[in-house]
Amino acid sequence: xxxxxxxxxxxxxxxxxxxxxxxxxxxxxxxxxxxxxxxxxxxxxxxxxxxxxxxxxxxxxxxxxxxxxxxxxxxxxxxxxxxxxxxxxxxxxxxxxxxxxxxxxxxxxxxxxxxxxxxxxxxxxxxxxxxxxxxxxxxxxxxxxxxxxxxxxxxxxxxxxxxxxxxxxxxxxxxxxxxxxxxxxxxxxxxxxxxxxxxxxxxxxxxxxxxxxxxxxxxxxxxxxxxxxxxxxxxxxxxxxxxxxxxxxxxxxxxxxxxxxxxxxxxxxxxxxxxxxxxxxxxxxxxxxxxxxxxxxxxxxxxxxxxxxxxxxxxxxxxxxxxxxxxxxxxxxxxxxxxxxxxxxxxxxxxxxxxxxxxxxxxxxxxxxxxxxxxxxxxxxxxxxxxxxxxxxxxxxxxxxxxxxxxxxxxxxxxxxxxxxxxxxxxxxxxxxxxxxxxxxxxxxxxxxxxxxxxxxxxxxxxxxxxxxxxxxxxxxxxxxxxxxxxxxxxxxxxxxxxxxxxxxxxxxxxxxxxxxxxxxxxxxxxxxxxxxxxxxxxxxxxxxxxxxxxxxxxxxxxxxxxxxxxxxxxxxxxxxxxxxxxxxxxxxxxxxxxxxxxxxxxxxxxxxxxxxxxxxxxx
Amino acid sequence: xxxxxxxxxxxxxxxxxxxxxxxxxxxxxxxxxxxxxxxxxxxxxxxxxxxxxxxxxxxxxxxxxxxxxxxxxxxxxxxxxxxxxxxxxxxxxxxxxxxxxxxxxxxxxxxxxxxxxxxxxxxxxxxxxxxxxxxxxxxxxxxxxxxxxxxxxxxxxxxxxxxxxxxxxxxxxxxxxxxxxxxxxxxxxxxxxxxxxxxxxxxxxxxxxxxxxxxxxxxxxxxxxxxxxxxxxxxxxxxxxxxxxxxxxxxxxxxxxxxxxxxxxxxxxxxxxxxxxxxxxxxxxxxxxxxxxxxx
Numbered sequence: 063x064x065x066x067x068x069x070x071x072x073x074x075x076x077x078x079x080x081x082x083x084x085x086x087x088x089x090x091x092x093x094x095x096x097x098x099x100x101x102x103x104x105x106x107x108x109x110x111x112x113x114x115x116x117x118x119x120x121x122x123x124x125x126x127x128x129x130x131x132x133x134x135x136x137x138x139x140x141x142x143x144x145x146x147x148x149x150x151x152x153x154x155x156x157x158x159x160x161x162x163x164x165x166x167x168x169x170x171x172x173x174x175x176x177x178x179x180x181x182x183x184x185x186x187x188x189x190x191x192x193x194x195x196x197x198x199x200x201x202x203x204x205x206x207x208x209x210x211x212x213x214x215x216x217x218x219x220x221x222x223x224x225x226x227x228x229x230x231x232x233x234x235x236x237x238x239x240x241x242x243x244x245x246x247x248x249x250x251x252x253x254x255x256x257x258x259x260x261x262x263x264x265x266x267x268x269x270x271x272x273x274x275x276x277x278x279x280x281x282x283x284x285x286x287x288x289x290x291x292x293x294x295x296x297x298x299x300x301x302x303x304x305x306x307x308x309x310x311x312x313x314x315x316x317x318x319x320x321x322x323x324x325x326x327x328x329x330x331x332x333x334x335x336x337x338x339x340x341x342x343x344x345x346x347x348x349x350x351x352x353x354x355x356x357x358x359x360x361x362x363x364x365x366x367x368x369x370x371x372x373x374x375x376x377x378x379x380x381x382x383x384x385x386x387x388x389x390x391x392x393x394x395x396x397x398x399x400x401x402x403x404x405x406x407x408x409x410x411x412x413x414x415x416x417x418x419x420x421x422x423x424x425x426x427x428x429x430x431x432x433x434x435x436x437x438x439x440x441x442x443x444x445x446x447x448x449x450x451x452x453x454x455x456x457x458x459x460x461x462x463x464x465x466x467x468x469x470x471x472x473x474x475x476x477x478x479x480x481x482x483x484x485x486x487x488x489x490x491x492x493x494x495x496x497x498x499x500x501x502x503x504x505x506x507x508x509x510x511x512x513x514x515x516x517x518x519x520x521x522x523x524x525x526x527x528x529x530x531x532x533x534x535x536x537x538x539x540x541x542x543x544x545x546x547x548x549x550x551x552x553x554x555x556x557x558x559x560x561x562x563x564x565x566x567x568x569x570x571x572x573x574x575x576x577x578x579x580x581x582x583x584x585x586x587x588x589x590x591x592x593x594x595x596x597x598x599x600x601x602x603x604x605x606x607x608x609x610x611x612x613x614x615x616x617x618x619x620x621x622x623x624x625x626x627x628x629x630x631x632x633x634x635x636x637x638x639x640x641x642x643x644x645x646x647x648x649x650x651x652x653x654x655x656x657x658x659x660x661x662x663x664x665x666x667x668x669x670x671x672x673x674x675x676x677x678x679x680x681x682x
Numbered sequence: 683x684x685x686x687x688x689x690x691x692x693x694x695x696x697x698x699x700x701x702x703x704x705x706x707x708x709x710x711x712x713x714x715x716x717x718x719x720x721x722x723x724x725x726x727x728x729x730x731x732x733x734x735x736x737x738x739x740x741x742x743x744x745x746x747x748x749x750x751x752x753x754x755x756x757x758x759x760x761x762x763x764x765x766x767x768x769x770x771x772x773x774x775x776x777x778x779x780x781x782x783x784x785x786x787x788x789x790x791x792x793x794x795x796x797x798x799x800x801x802x803x804x805x806x807x808x809x810x811x812x813x814x815x816x817x818x819x820x821x822x823x824x825x826x827x828x829x830x831x832x833x834x835x836x837x838x839x840x841x842x843x844x845x846x847x848x849x850x851x852x853x854x855x856x857x858x859x860x861x862x863x864x865x866x867x868x869x870x871x872x873x874x875x876x877x878x879x880x881x882x883x884x885x886x887x888x889x890x891x892x893x894x895x896x897x898x899x900x901x902x903x904x905x906x907x908x909x910x911x912x913x914x915x916x917x918x919x920x921x922x923x924x925x926x927x928x929x930x931x932x933x934x935x936x937x938x939x940x941x942x943x944x945x946x947x948x949x950x951x952x953x954x955x956x957x958x959x960x961x962x963x964x965x966x967x968x969x970x971x972x973x974x975x976x977x978x
Contacts, residue, residue, distance in 0.1 A: 497796025588897030
């Protein structure tokens with residue numbers, strides 16, 4: 063059976079790679095071709111909806127398994143995000159990277175990465191899944207070092223993490239195959255509940271940790287901020303928007319596709335504490351620690367990438383909540399996060415395009431020069447902070463509500479603590495870039511060209527529209543939940559069913575707009591206003607002009623620094639010493655393996671061969 | 683029909699109550715300091731004077747929009763908090779919604795103050811946001827505790843549950859730890875001394891209000907009046923059993939306001955990190971104890 067759009071989409075992304083190799087160094091042709099191919103892929107993706115449930119089997123056989131692809135509701139949801147955000151990134155890059163050096167391979171790696179991600183979400187067997195997962199991580203690695211030079215070393219760090227996580231995944235998949243004798247998702251899912259408990263726990267742990275690395279879950283997040291922030295900002299947005307969330311895709315597949323909540327709850331430790339709860343605790347830590355780290359960053363891109371880690375925690379809390387609302391919220395948050403984080407990073411890229419810097423201590427007052435970028439960032443941060451009426455609020459509301467309903471007060475409060483930390487750091491972001499005093503050297507800059515504004519406008523609309531009308535996306539999510547045999551979320555076009563909770567975004571937005579109109583009338587009641595320059599300002603009787611820096615942006619939250627710095631000294635410094643001495647001691651023991659004696663090495667190789675052959679016999 | 687009338691007249695009623703509460707506050711402070719104090723309607727005169735000023739200085743469009751967002755967001759919050767006889771909108775947004783629409787006015791003001799390009803204003807906002815993280819964590823936890831206890835996040839249902847059992851059904855009675863924690867957090871939320879770090883006239887020239895004058899300051903005062911009513915009503919609804927009629931509602935408002943004013947009159951000002959530390963120590967620990975009592 064052949065599903066045309068799937069085959070065509072995979073084929074098109076491979077064609078994109080090939081075309082980009084042929085057109086190497088012909089930058090403008092590369093740009094046009096890439097744009098057209100990605101636009102075609104988005105068009106195909108929209109047709110995909112009618113083919114949900116169909117499968118595609120390629121005549122390629124590896125380990126006795128033909129490569130097979132299927133269109134599930136979850137796959138459709140993810141491909142929709144992948145193709146649309148890739149197209150927006152390409153449109154944005156057309157202008158922002160025009161004429162820049164070392165971008166010959168930019169679109170090539172973008173296509174490779176897209177191919178990997180599409181393959182991963184379409185895959186219908188574990189082997190295809192793993193092969194394309196590997197391809198995808200290599201795509202990420204090459205995208206990370208597009209700017210060359212200094213970006214190589216953080217990218218190397220990512221590869222170390224990614225390869226180790228792949229090994230864990232591989233081991234998990236090998237164990238599953240050894241037990242079930244199949245790679246196909248359907249057969250694995252059927253055989254999974256009959257696995258011996260110890261083996262099941264091992265498989266679940268291996269794969270959870272493997273996916274947790276890709277989704278940058280605490281404490282496996284250290285690779286992310288620097289590697290994402292050191293590449294082009296358009297790629298920072300692309301990578302944080304969708305690439306990190308492939309780990310969450312893996313977790314959803316593992317938890318709902320194979321294990322299921324009932325099984326996950328079987329691994330009881332003490333009382334109510336089970337595996338699901340432990341993962342949720344790590345989810346909560348993933349929210350709090352990176353969000354409060356973001357607060358003290360001095361670089362806009364790095365600040366946002368720290369939030370990329372933190373927001374992943376909400377998805378984990380939602381997905382692992384075992385509640386229809388919570389699961390829907392977790393899955394919905396993936397979409398919402400993608401829209402607002404790309405919006406934020408595109409706006410930062412627009413500023414960087416004109417000023418050449420994303421250093422929060424050097425900017426300020428740009429609202430008067432780049433109002434569109436300001437509006438984009440404003441919509442984005444309202445979404446990120448989860449304030450109505452933007453979409454981030456809706457998915458977070460689902461998660462809070464689910465955690466309260468299920469009786470997890472401390473998980474719920476950590477989600478709220480994360481939101482408060484987010485509000486603090488995003489205000490610093492928008493204040494230090496756009497508000498405050500305009501620096502004299504940026505007096506002459508202009509708004510970015512139209513092609514760069516277009517994705518910002520589109521995303522602003524998306525962030526607002528899916529906030530007021532979450533229904534269409536929630537209907538997709540309800541389908542995903544039904545396809546996994548879960549209770550679908552009781553949604554309406556503008557919120558949730560009154561029987562399940564109290565939320566109607568349309569009413570909230572309407573009342574808000576009414577309130578704004580009334581406030582505007584009150585504003586007009588007063589006498590006319592007069593605009594003054596930023597130098598006509600209260601300065602305790604002193605006179606201000608261009609030569610006087612009269613701005614507050616360095617160390618924006620000094621009070622918190624007073625609170626956290628002693629803690630940092632006590633806790634983090636001591637932990638660092640403890641961990642490093644542990645690693646040193648372990649390394650000292652490991653070092654003894656390398657005796658420098660050839661005979662010993664030969665013995666190692668023999669031993670490894672024996673073990674592998676024993677294991678292979680088991681495997682095949 | 684009555685709903686339409688409520689929608690039209692409720693902001694005016696709430697504004698009147700807020701102005702009287704603020705005027706009462708001035709009078710109370712004056713009497714504590716052995717002054718005679720201004721007449722109780724002085725706040726209203728001040729707002730009238732500011733709104734009719736001829737000089738209105740603007741630093742740009744966000745500065746103007748901020749005031750609209752400030753007042754508009756406050757009106758939105760006002761509608762979603764039930765008062766006796768009017769809880770039409772609480773069926774469309776629960777307490778979680780209220781907690782986050784409460785942030786819209788603060789965000790609007792923060793953006794506007796940022797555009798005025800005065801470091802005093804920015805420092806004021808930085809302090810206000812740090813205080814927000816200070817008081818909102820214990821406050822949110824007390825709410826989560828109450829929601830788990832009541833089994834709902836809907837305001838009207840929480841009120842109905844409390845009223846069913848008379849005075850002993852009040853949140854403050856059924857769970858005193860949460861009630862006291864929320865009371866301290868409320869004090870921080872209202873920005874009264876010793877948590878008055880945001881305005882701090884002697885340190886940062888009234889902070890966010892530094893560059894505000896004329897109708898801008900007037901609108902901020904209108905918002906302040908509404909905000910006082912909002913914050914006190916939230917506490918009344920969660921912990922003092924809501925109110926069955928307007929008489930008991932007004933009594934509860936004035937009693938709670940008097941309590942907060944008396945603490946305000948006694949204290950000086952905390953430094954911002956001390957204020958946040960206090961919030962993360964005393965009310966947060968009380969709230970954690972309260973929640974543990976509920977879930978265990």
